Amino acid sequence: MMSIESLIEDFSFLDSWEDRYKYLIELGNKNPRFSDEQKIEQWKVQGCQSQVWIIPHFEDNKIWFEGDSDAIIVRGIIAVVLEIFKDKAAQEILDIDVEKIFDKMGLQEHITPNRRSGMLSMVDKIKYYAKQSLRK
DSSP, X not given: OOOHHHHHHHHHTOOSHHHHHHHHHHHXXXXXXXXXXXXXXXXXXXXXXXXXXXXXXXETTEEEEEEEEXXXXXXXXXXXXXHXXXXXXXXXXXXXXXXXXXXXXXOTTTXXXXXXXXXXXXXXXXXXXXXXXXXX
16 A cells, blocks of 8 residues: 555656656556445535536544546546545545645646546545544
């Protein structure tokens, strides 16, 4: 498994957007695809141009997520987002500035406005789950 720091480092070695794009696709292809039973409205992320599903899992005061999309590049963005939030406590999730991390990776300036909006919708959904877990 990767850390946020290793993701930032990996992306920093890639000079062109094309190389970053290919790496995003590679990361997305490593995530397991969802079954039709998992692709339900409850897990769907609203505000994404592509179809995106994120499922939270709560264990030992930590939250981890699974995600999938019907779009190749979006699966890569999901892989990065899920790695950023992996195995964090709810308050840690709420404190993370994903846009700053994407900027350090050199992704912020290259993703389209629609994909950026979708990425922020994913982050909002993840932070929603974190807030919900704090209320329990």
